[in-house]
Amino acid sequence: MATEQELQSLFNTLDNDQDGKISINELFLSPGLSAIISAETGISSPQELLAMYGDKDGSISFEELKKVVKKASNLT
Numbered sequence: 858m859a860t861e862q863e864l865q866s867l868f869n870t871l872d873n874d875q876d877g878k879i880s881i882n883e884l885f886l887s888p889g890l891s892a893i894i895s896a897e898t899g900i901s902s903p904q905e906l907l908a909m910y911g912d913k914d915g916s917i918s919f920e921e922l923k924k925v926v927k928k929a930s931n932l933t
């Protein structure tokens with residue numbers, strides 16, 4: 858479970874180049890944080906998360922991530 862604020866701060870930490878999206882490379886660079894994302898979204902692999910909910914360029918925005926976490930009922 859996470860609050861929107863916690864999720865935002867996790868997102869910002871993962872967003873290395875600060876372009877407002879998390880790419881697959883950024884997920885791979887931080888395996889520990891990726892594991893938290895997996896737990897919060899209920900989706901076990903970053904590839905699957907981005908394939909299902911990411912943009913055409915293979916990255917995910919905060920709004921999209923928030924939706925997925927909400928859907929998994931993990932947003933408090």
Ligand SMILES: [Ca+2]
Nearest residue numbers: 872874876878
């Ligand atoms: Ca980024």
